[in-house]
Amino acid sequence: MRDVYHQELDTVGRTLVEMAGQVGSALERATRALLGADLALAEAVISADDAVDALQRDLDVRTLDLIARQQPVAGDLRTLVTSLRMSADLERMGDLARHIAKVARRRYPQPAIPEELRATIEEMGRIGVVLAGKVAAVIEGRDAETARELEREDDAVDRLHRALFGALLSRENPYTIETAIDVTLIGRYYERFADHAVSVAGRLIFLVTGQDARASADSRP
Amino acid sequence: MRDVYHQELDTVGRTLVEMAGQVGSALERATRALLGADLALAEAVISADDAVDALQRDLDVRTLDLIARQQPVAGDLRTLVTSLRMSADLERMGDLARHIAKVARRRYPQPAIPEELRATIEEMGRIGVVLAGKVAAVIEGRDAETARELEREDDAVDRLHRALFGALLSRENPYTIETAIDVTLIGRYYERFADHAVSVAGRLIFLVTGQDARASADSRP
Numbered sequence: 001m002r003d004v005y006h007q008e009l010d011t012v013g014r015t016l017v018e019m020a021g022q023v024g025s026a027l028e029r030a031t032r033a034l035l036g037a038d039l040a041l042a043e044a045v046i047s048a049d050d051a052v053d054a055l056q057r058d059l060d061v062r063t064l065d066l067i068a069r070q071q072p073v074a075g076d077l078r079t080l081v082t083s084l085r086m087s088a089d090l091e092r093m094g095d096l097a098r099h100i101a102k103v104a105r106r107r108y109p110q111p112a113i114p115e116e117l118r119a120t121i122e123e124m125g126r127i128g129v130v131l132a133g134k135v136a137a138v139i140e141g142r143d144a145e146t147a148r149e150l151e152r153e154d155d156a157v158d159r160l161h162r163a164l165f166g167a168l169l170s171r172e173n174p175y176t177i178e179t180a181i182d183v184t185l186i187g188r189y190y191e192r193f194a195d196h197a198v199s200v201a202g203r204l205i206f207l208v209t210g211q212d213a214r215a216s217a218d219s220r221p
Numbered sequence: 222m223r224d225v226y227h228q229e230l231d232t233v234g235r236t237l238v239e240m241a242g243q244v245g246s247a248l249e250r251a252t253r254a255l256l257g258a259d260l261a262l263a264e265a266v267i268s269a270d271d272a273v274d275a276l277q278r279d280l281d282v283r284t285l286d287l288i289a290r291q292q293p294v295a296g297d298l299r300t301l302v303t304s305l306r307m308s309a310d311l312e313r314m315g316d317l318a319r320h321i322a323k324v325a326r327r328r329y330p331q332p333a334i335p336e337e338l339r340a341t342i343e344e345m346g347r348i349g350v351v352l353a354g355k356v357a358a359v360i361e362g363r364d365a366e367t368a369r370e371l372e373r374e375d376d377a378v379d380r381l382h383r384a385l386f387g388a389l390l391s392r393e394n395p396y397t398i399e400t401a402i403d404v405t406l407i408g409r410y411y412e413r414f415a416d417h418a419v420s421v422a423g424r425l426i427f428l429v430t431g432q433d434a435r436a437s438a439d440s441r442p
Contacts, residue, residue, distance in 0.1 A: 077289050
Protein backbone atom coordinates (compact mmCIF):
# COMPACT_ATOMS: atom_id res chain seq x y z
CA MET A 1 0.00 0.00 0.00
CA ARG A 2 2.77 2.46 0.84
CA ASP A 3 4.22 1.97 -2.65
CA VAL A 4 0.98 2.88 -4.33
CA TYR A 5 0.79 5.84 -1.98
CA HIS A 6 4.22 7.11 -3.01
CA GLN A 7 3.36 6.60 -6.65
CA GLU A 8 0.29 8.74 -6.07
CA LEU A 9 2.37 11.43 -4.38
CA ASP A 10 4.67 11.41 -7.42
CA THR A 11 1.70 11.73 -9.73
CA VAL A 12 0.59 14.87 -7.90
CA GLY A 13 4.00 16.42 -8.54
CA ARG A 14 4.00 15.34 -12.18
CA THR A 15 0.55 16.86 -12.73
CA LEU A 16 1.75 20.20 -11.34
CA VAL A 17 4.74 20.10 -13.70
CA GLU A 18 2.38 19.30 -16.56
CA MET A 19 0.16 22.26 -15.61
CA ALA A 20 3.18 24.58 -15.51
CA GLY A 21 4.15 23.37 -18.99
CA GLN A 22 0.65 24.01 -20.31
CA VAL A 23 0.31 27.51 -18.88
CA GLY A 24 3.77 28.46 -20.14
CA SER A 25 2.80 27.29 -23.60
CA ALA A 26 -0.53 29.13 -23.30
CA LEU A 27 1.22 32.40 -22.45
CA GLU A 28 3.72 31.99 -25.29
CA ARG A 29 0.91 31.42 -27.78
CA ALA A 30 -1.34 34.12 -26.31
CA THR A 31 1.49 36.63 -26.72
CA ARG A 32 2.00 35.57 -30.34
CA ALA A 33 -1.76 35.78 -30.98
CA LEU A 34 -1.85 39.24 -29.44
CA LEU A 35 1.14 40.66 -31.29
CA GLY A 36 0.29 38.92 -34.57
CA ALA A 37 -3.48 39.60 -34.41
CA ASP A 38 -3.83 35.86 -35.03
CA LEU A 39 -7.47 34.93 -34.44
CA ALA A 40 -7.06 31.16 -34.90
CA LEU A 41 -4.22 31.05 -32.41
CA ALA A 42 -6.19 33.18 -29.93
CA GLU A 43 -9.14 30.78 -30.22
CA ALA A 44 -6.81 27.82 -29.70
CA VAL A 45 -5.42 29.35 -26.49
CA ILE A 46 -8.93 30.10 -25.21
CA SER A 47 -10.09 26.51 -25.84
CA ALA A 48 -6.93 24.92 -24.47
CA ASP A 49 -7.47 26.47 -21.05
CA ASP A 50 -10.25 23.96 -20.39
CA ALA A 51 -7.57 21.26 -20.23
CA VAL A 52 -5.69 23.16 -17.51
CA ASP A 53 -8.91 23.57 -15.55
CA ALA A 54 -9.59 19.84 -15.89
CA LEU A 55 -6.07 18.98 -14.70
CA GLN A 56 -6.64 21.13 -11.64
CA ARG A 57 -10.00 19.58 -10.82
CA ASP A 58 -8.63 16.04 -11.16
CA LEU A 59 -5.57 16.89 -9.13
CA ASP A 60 -7.64 18.40 -6.33
CA VAL A 61 -9.93 15.39 -6.15
CA ARG A 62 -6.99 13.01 -6.07
CA THR A 63 -5.11 15.07 -3.51
CA LEU A 64 -8.05 15.32 -1.13
CA ASP A 65 -8.68 11.63 -1.57
CA LEU A 66 -5.05 10.88 -0.71
CA ILE A 67 -5.23 13.00 2.44
CA ALA A 68 -8.46 11.34 3.53
CA ARG A 69 -7.41 7.76 2.80
CA GLN A 70 -3.76 7.78 3.76
CA GLN A 71 -3.76 10.14 6.75
CA PRO A 72 -0.30 11.27 5.68
CA VAL A 73 2.43 12.17 8.15
CA ALA A 74 3.09 15.88 8.71
CA GLY A 75 5.66 16.30 5.91
CA ASP A 76 3.54 14.58 3.25
CA LEU A 77 0.47 16.45 4.43
CA ARG A 78 2.26 19.74 4.02
CA THR A 79 3.33 18.69 0.53
CA LEU A 80 -0.21 17.75 -0.41
CA VAL A 81 -1.82 20.92 0.94
CA THR A 82 0.87 22.98 -0.77
CA SER A 83 0.06 21.12 -4.00
CA LEU A 84 -3.55 22.25 -3.72
CA ARG A 85 -2.36 25.83 -3.50
CA MET A 86 0.12 25.50 -6.33
CA SER A 87 -2.56 24.04 -8.57
CA ALA A 88 -4.77 27.06 -7.79
CA ASP A 89 -1.93 29.42 -8.78
CA LEU A 90 -1.27 27.48 -11.98
CA GLU A 91 -4.94 27.37 -12.89
CA ARG A 92 -5.07 31.14 -12.46
CA MET A 93 -2.00 31.57 -14.68
CA GLY A 94 -3.92 29.67 -17.35
CA ASP A 95 -6.89 32.03 -16.92
CA LEU A 96 -4.62 35.04 -17.37
CA ALA A 97 -3.11 33.67 -20.59
CA ARG A 98 -6.67 33.10 -21.80
CA HIS A 99 -7.59 36.69 -20.89
CA ILE A 100 -4.72 37.93 -23.06
CA ALA A 101 -5.93 35.75 -25.94
CA LYS A 102 -9.44 37.16 -25.48
CA VAL A 103 -8.18 40.72 -25.93
CA ALA A 104 -6.48 39.59 -29.18
CA ARG A 105 -9.79 38.08 -30.30
CA ARG A 106 -11.83 41.13 -29.30
CA ARG A 107 -9.68 43.50 -31.36
CA TYR A 108 -9.19 41.23 -34.37
CA PRO A 109 -8.40 42.09 -37.16
CA GLN A 110 -6.86 45.15 -35.51
CA PRO A 111 -3.79 44.60 -33.38
CA ALA A 112 -4.58 45.52 -29.75
CA ILE A 113 -1.04 46.76 -29.06
CA PRO A 114 0.40 49.86 -30.75
CA GLU A 115 3.62 49.32 -32.66
CA GLU A 116 5.87 51.15 -30.21
CA LEU A 117 4.61 49.15 -27.17
CA ARG A 118 5.06 45.75 -28.80
CA ALA A 119 8.63 45.24 -27.63
CA THR A 120 7.62 45.77 -23.98
CA ILE A 121 4.73 43.33 -24.23
CA GLU A 122 6.90 40.83 -26.05
CA GLU A 123 9.47 41.00 -23.25
CA MET A 124 6.80 40.61 -20.56
CA GLY A 125 5.56 37.53 -22.41
CA ARG A 126 9.06 36.14 -22.83
CA ILE A 127 9.84 36.48 -19.12
CA GLY A 128 6.45 35.00 -18.21
CA VAL A 129 7.25 31.91 -20.27
CA VAL A 130 10.68 31.65 -18.60
CA LEU A 131 8.98 31.91 -15.21
CA ALA A 132 6.54 29.11 -16.06
CA GLY A 133 9.47 26.95 -17.18
CA LYS A 134 11.32 27.64 -13.95
CA VAL A 135 8.19 26.87 -11.95
CA ALA A 136 8.11 23.43 -13.59
CA ALA A 137 11.78 22.87 -12.78
CA VAL A 138 11.34 24.12 -9.22
CA ILE A 139 8.47 21.71 -8.56
CA GLU A 140 10.15 18.79 -10.31
CA GLY A 141 13.44 19.19 -8.44
CA ARG A 142 12.02 20.65 -5.19
CA ASP A 143 14.65 23.24 -6.01
CA ALA A 144 14.62 26.16 -3.56
CA GLU A 145 17.65 27.79 -5.21
CA THR A 146 15.96 28.24 -8.57
CA ALA A 147 12.79 29.23 -6.74
CA ARG A 148 14.63 32.21 -5.27
CA GLU A 149 15.62 33.37 -8.77
CA LEU A 150 11.99 33.88 -9.66
CA GLU A 151 11.62 36.98 -7.52
CA ARG A 152 14.37 38.70 -9.49
CA GLU A 153 12.68 37.94 -12.79
CA ASP A 154 9.40 39.13 -11.36
CA ASP A 155 11.05 42.44 -10.55
CA ALA A 156 11.88 42.73 -14.25
CA VAL A 157 8.22 42.18 -15.11
CA ASP A 158 7.23 44.89 -12.62
CA ARG A 159 9.70 47.31 -14.24
CA LEU A 160 8.27 46.55 -17.69
CA HIS A 161 4.78 47.01 -16.30
CA ARG A 162 5.66 50.47 -14.99
CA ALA A 163 7.36 51.29 -18.30
CA LEU A 164 4.13 50.41 -20.06
CA PHE A 165 2.16 52.93 -17.98
CA GLY A 166 4.92 55.48 -18.53
CA ALA A 167 4.73 54.98 -22.30
CA LEU A 168 0.93 55.26 -22.25
CA LEU A 169 1.06 58.51 -20.32
CA SER A 170 3.98 60.27 -21.95
CA ARG A 171 2.94 60.13 -25.58
CA GLU A 172 2.51 63.53 -27.17
CA ASN A 173 -0.25 62.45 -29.51
CA PRO A 174 -2.33 60.50 -26.97
CA TYR A 175 -3.52 56.97 -27.56
CA THR A 176 -7.20 56.27 -27.86
CA ILE A 177 -9.09 55.37 -24.70
CA GLU A 178 -9.67 51.91 -26.15
CA THR A 179 -5.93 51.36 -26.48
CA ALA A 180 -5.34 52.68 -22.97
CA ILE A 181 -7.91 50.21 -21.59
CA ASP A 182 -6.49 47.27 -23.56
CA VAL A 183 -2.89 47.98 -22.63
CA THR A 184 -3.78 48.56 -18.97
CA LEU A 185 -5.62 45.25 -18.72
CA ILE A 186 -2.99 43.33 -20.68
CA GLY A 187 -0.17 44.74 -18.57
CA ARG A 188 -2.06 43.70 -15.47
CA TYR A 189 -2.55 40.15 -16.83
CA TYR A 190 1.17 39.67 -17.48
CA GLU A 191 2.04 41.11 -14.11
CA ARG A 192 -0.39 38.81 -12.30
CA PHE A 193 0.87 35.81 -14.29
CA ALA A 194 4.37 36.55 -13.00
CA ASP A 195 3.07 37.14 -9.46
CA HIS A 196 1.46 33.70 -9.39
CA ALA A 197 4.66 32.08 -10.68
CA VAL A 198 6.53 33.73 -7.81
CA SER A 199 3.82 32.56 -5.46
CA VAL A 200 4.34 28.93 -6.52
CA ALA A 201 8.06 29.33 -6.02
CA GLY A 202 7.50 30.86 -2.58
CA ARG A 203 5.31 27.94 -1.58
CA LEU A 204 8.03 25.52 -2.66
CA ILE A 205 10.65 27.44 -0.66
CA PHE A 206 8.39 27.29 2.37
CA LEU A 207 7.84 23.59 1.87
CA VAL A 208 11.53 22.79 1.55
CA THR A 209 13.05 25.23 4.04
CA GLY A 210 10.17 26.19 6.32
CA GLN A 211 10.93 29.84 5.59
CA ASP A 212 8.33 32.29 4.36
CA ALA A 213 9.63 33.76 1.11
CA ARG A 214 7.09 36.49 0.67
CA ALA A 215 3.80 37.23 2.35
CA SER A 216 1.54 37.31 -0.67
CA ALA A 217 1.49 37.01 -4.45
CA ASP A 218 0.54 40.62 -4.90
CA SER A 219 1.63 42.93 -2.12
CA ARG A 220 2.08 45.81 -4.52
CA PRO A 221 -0.56 47.88 -6.31
CA MET B 222 -10.16 15.81 23.29
CA ARG B 223 -12.98 15.69 20.75
CA ASP B 224 -14.55 18.71 22.46
CA VAL B 225 -11.41 20.78 22.05
CA TYR B 226 -11.30 19.59 18.45
CA HIS B 227 -14.83 20.80 17.75
CA GLN B 228 -14.08 24.09 19.46
CA GLU B 229 -11.11 24.44 17.13
CA LEU B 230 -13.29 23.68 14.11
CA ASP B 231 -15.70 26.40 15.26
CA THR B 232 -12.83 28.83 15.66
CA VAL B 233 -11.84 28.25 12.03
CA GLY B 234 -15.36 29.20 10.93
CA ARG B 235 -15.44 32.24 13.20
CA THR B 236 -12.11 33.46 11.85
CA LEU B 237 -13.43 33.25 8.28
CA VAL B 238 -16.50 35.27 9.31
CA GLU B 239 -14.22 37.80 10.97
CA MET B 240 -12.13 38.06 7.78
CA ALA B 241 -15.27 38.60 5.68
CA GLY B 242 -16.30 41.39 8.06
CA GLN B 243 -12.91 43.05 7.79
CA VAL B 244 -12.69 42.94 4.00
CA GLY B 245 -16.26 44.26 3.69
CA SER B 246 -15.36 47.16 5.94
CA ALA B 247 -12.12 47.69 3.99
CA LEU B 248 -14.02 47.93 0.70
CA GLU B 249 -16.59 50.30 2.15
CA ARG B 250 -13.87 52.60 3.46
CA ALA B 251 -11.73 52.28 0.33
CA THR B 252 -14.69 53.38 -1.77
CA ARG B 253 -15.28 56.37 0.49
CA ALA B 254 -11.58 57.25 0.37
CA LEU B 255 -11.62 57.00 -3.41
CA LEU B 256 -14.75 59.06 -3.98
CA GLY B 257 -13.94 61.58 -1.25
CA ALA B 258 -10.22 61.89 -2.08
CA ASP B 259 -9.68 61.20 1.62
CA LEU B 260 -5.97 60.51 2.16
CA ALA B 261 -6.17 59.63 5.87
CA LEU B 262 -8.91 57.09 5.20
CA ALA B 263 -6.96 55.62 2.28
CA GLU B 264 -3.91 55.22 4.51
CA ALA B 265 -6.04 53.58 7.19
CA VAL B 266 -7.39 51.02 4.70
CA ILE B 267 -3.89 50.27 3.43
CA SER B 268 -2.55 49.70 6.97
CA ALA B 269 -5.54 47.67 8.10
CA ASP B 270 -4.96 45.04 5.44
CA ASP B 271 -2.03 43.69 7.44
CA ALA B 272 -4.54 42.47 10.03
CA VAL B 273 -6.41 40.47 7.38
CA ASP B 274 -3.15 38.94 6.18
CA ALA B 275 -2.28 38.02 9.77
CA LEU B 276 -5.69 36.41 10.30
CA GLN B 277 -5.12 34.32 7.20
CA ARG B 278 -1.64 33.21 8.24
CA ASP B 279 -2.83 32.20 11.72
CA LEU B 280 -5.85 30.44 10.34
CA ASP B 281 -3.77 28.46 7.86
CA VAL B 282 -1.30 27.36 10.53
CA ARG B 283 -4.11 26.29 12.85
CA THR B 284 -6.00 24.51 10.09
CA LEU B 285 -2.99 22.53 8.92
CA ASP B 286 -2.17 21.69 12.50
CA LEU B 287 -5.72 20.44 13.05
CA ILE B 288 -5.52 18.24 9.97
CA ALA B 289 -2.16 16.81 11.02
CA ARG B 290 -3.04 16.21 14.67
CA GLN B 291 -6.64 15.13 14.47
CA GLN B 292 -6.67 13.12 11.24
CA PRO B 293 -10.22 14.33 10.67
CA VAL B 294 -12.89 12.19 9.07
CA ALA B 295 -13.72 12.91 5.43
CA GLY B 296 -16.42 15.51 6.10
CA ASP B 297 -14.33 17.54 8.54
CA LEU B 298 -11.32 17.25 6.26
CA ARG B 299 -13.32 18.68 3.38
CA THR B 300 -14.45 21.54 5.63
CA LEU B 301 -10.89 22.28 6.70
CA VAL B 302 -9.43 22.19 3.19
CA THR B 303 -12.30 24.37 1.97
CA SER B 304 -11.52 26.79 4.79
CA LEU B 305 -7.96 27.12 3.51
CA ARG B 306 -9.35 28.08 0.13
CA MET B 307 -11.90 30.49 1.52
CA SER B 308 -9.24 32.23 3.56
CA ALA B 309 -7.17 32.66 0.38
CA ASP B 310 -10.17 34.26 -1.38
CA LEU B 311 -10.85 36.54 1.58
CA GLU B 312 -7.21 37.57 1.86
CA ARG B 313 -7.28 38.47 -1.82
CA MET B 314 -10.45 40.54 -1.34
CA GLY B 315 -8.54 42.49 1.29
CA ASP B 316 -5.69 43.06 -1.19
CA LEU B 317 -8.13 44.39 -3.75
CA ALA B 318 -9.69 46.85 -1.29
CA ARG B 319 -6.16 48.00 -0.47
CA HIS B 320 -5.40 48.43 -4.20
CA ILE B 321 -8.43 50.73 -4.49
CA ALA B 322 -7.21 52.75 -1.50
CA LYS B 323 -3.78 52.99 -3.12
CA VAL B 324 -5.25 54.58 -6.24
CA ALA B 325 -7.00 57.13 -4.01
CA ARG B 326 -3.67 57.85 -2.31
CA ARG B 327 -1.77 58.08 -5.61
CA ARG B 328 -4.13 60.70 -7.03
CA TYR B 329 -4.61 62.72 -3.84
CA PRO B 330 -5.58 65.59 -3.65
CA GLN B 331 -7.20 65.03 -7.04
CA PRO B 332 -10.16 62.65 -7.14
CA ALA B 333 -9.27 59.61 -9.28
CA ILE B 334 -12.83 59.19 -10.55
CA PRO B 335 -14.49 61.76 -12.81
CA GLU B 336 -17.76 63.19 -11.53
CA GLU B 337 -20.02 61.39 -13.99
CA LEU B 338 -18.52 57.94 -13.22
CA ARG B 339 -18.84 58.27 -9.46
CA ALA B 340 -22.33 56.80 -9.25
CA THR B 341 -21.22 53.62 -11.05
CA ILE B 342 -18.19 53.16 -8.79
CA GLU B 343 -20.29 53.90 -5.74
CA GLU B 344 -22.76 51.20 -6.77
CA MET B 345 -19.97 48.67 -7.43
CA GLY B 346 -18.63 49.42 -3.96
CA ARG B 347 -22.06 49.14 -2.39
CA ILE B 348 -22.72 45.73 -3.94
CA GLY B 349 -19.22 44.56 -3.01
CA VAL B 350 -19.93 45.37 0.63
CA VAL B 351 -23.26 43.54 0.42
CA LEU B 352 -21.44 40.54 -1.07
CA ALA B 353 -18.89 40.49 1.75
CA GLY B 354 -21.74 40.63 4.28
CA LYS B 355 -23.50 37.74 2.59
CA VAL B 356 -20.26 35.78 2.51
CA ALA B 357 -20.04 36.14 6.28
CA ALA B 358 -23.66 34.98 6.67
CA VAL B 359 -23.14 32.10 4.25
CA ILE B 360 -20.11 30.81 6.16
CA GLU B 361 -21.70 31.34 9.56
CA GLY B 362 -24.92 29.55 8.66
CA ARG B 363 -23.47 27.09 6.13
CA ASP B 364 -26.27 28.60 4.08
CA ALA B 365 -26.31 27.31 0.49
CA GLU B 366 -29.48 29.26 -0.35
CA THR B 367 -27.95 32.66 0.35
CA ALA B 368 -24.77 31.46 -1.34
CA ARG B 369 -26.72 31.02 -4.57
CA GLU B 370 -27.91 34.64 -4.41
CA LEU B 371 -24.35 35.86 -4.69
CA GLU B 372 -24.07 34.95 -8.35
CA ARG B 373 -26.97 37.24 -9.17
CA GLU B 374 -25.39 40.16 -7.39
CA ASP B 375 -22.12 39.40 -9.12
CA ASP B 376 -23.94 39.70 -12.46
CA ALA B 377 -24.91 43.22 -11.40
CA VAL B 378 -21.26 44.03 -10.73
CA ASP B 379 -20.32 42.70 -14.17
CA ARG B 380 -22.98 44.91 -15.78
CA LEU B 381 -21.66 47.95 -13.94
CA HIS B 382 -18.14 47.01 -14.98
CA ARG B 383 -19.17 46.92 -18.64
CA ALA B 384 -21.04 50.21 -18.19
CA LEU B 385 -17.84 51.74 -16.89
CA PHE B 386 -15.93 50.77 -20.04
CA GLY B 387 -18.84 52.01 -22.13
CA ALA B 388 -18.76 55.36 -20.36
CA LEU B 389 -14.99 55.63 -20.78
CA LEU B 390 -15.23 54.93 -24.50
CA SER B 391 -18.30 56.91 -25.47
CA ARG B 392 -17.40 60.32 -24.11
CA GLU B 393 -17.21 63.01 -26.79
CA ASN B 394 -14.50 64.97 -25.06
CA PRO B 395 -12.23 62.03 -24.18
CA TYR B 396 -10.88 61.45 -20.72
CA THR B 397 -7.17 61.69 -20.09
CA ILE B 398 -5.12 58.51 -20.41
CA GLU B 399 -4.40 58.70 -16.71
CA THR B 400 -8.12 58.61 -15.92
CA ALA B 401 -8.63 55.75 -18.36
CA ILE B 402 -5.88 53.74 -16.64
CA ASP B 403 -7.21 54.50 -13.14
CA VAL B 404 -10.81 53.68 -14.00
CA THR B 405 -9.81 50.50 -15.84
CA LEU B 406 -7.79 49.22 -12.88
CA ILE B 407 -10.38 50.26 -10.31
CA GLY B 408 -13.18 48.62 -12.25
CA ARG B 409 -11.12 45.46 -12.42
CA TYR B 410 -10.48 45.52 -8.64
CA TYR B 411 -14.18 45.78 -7.82
CA GLU B 412 -15.01 43.06 -10.31
CA ARG B 413 -12.39 40.71 -8.88
CA PHE B 414 -13.54 41.46 -5.33
CA ALA B 415 -17.02 40.30 -6.33
CA ASP B 416 -15.62 37.27 -8.17
CA HIS B 417 -13.83 36.10 -5.04
CA ALA B 418 -16.98 36.58 -2.96
CA VAL B 419 -18.82 34.35 -5.42
CA SER B 420 -15.96 31.89 -5.26
CA VAL B 421 -16.31 31.60 -1.46
CA ALA B 422 -20.03 31.07 -1.88
CA GLY B 423 -19.42 28.41 -4.52
CA ARG B 424 -17.04 26.57 -2.21
CA LEU B 425 -19.68 26.60 0.52
CA ILE B 426 -22.30 25.26 -1.87
CA PHE B 427 -19.94 22.48 -2.88
CA LEU B 428 -19.18 21.70 0.75
CA VAL B 429 -22.83 21.53 1.75
CA THR B 430 -24.39 19.95 -1.34
CA GLY B 431 -21.47 18.29 -3.15
CA GLN B 432 -22.47 20.20 -6.28
CA ASP B 433 -20.05 22.34 -8.25
CA ALA B 434 -21.57 25.83 -8.44
CA ARG B 435 -19.22 27.32 -10.97
CA ALA B 436 -15.92 26.17 -12.38
CA SER B 437 -13.76 29.14 -11.46
CA ALA B 438 -13.87 32.59 -9.89
CA ASP B 439 -13.11 34.31 -13.14
CA SER B 440 -14.18 32.44 -16.25
CA ARG B 441 -14.88 35.65 -18.06
CA PRO B 442 -12.45 38.21 -19.46
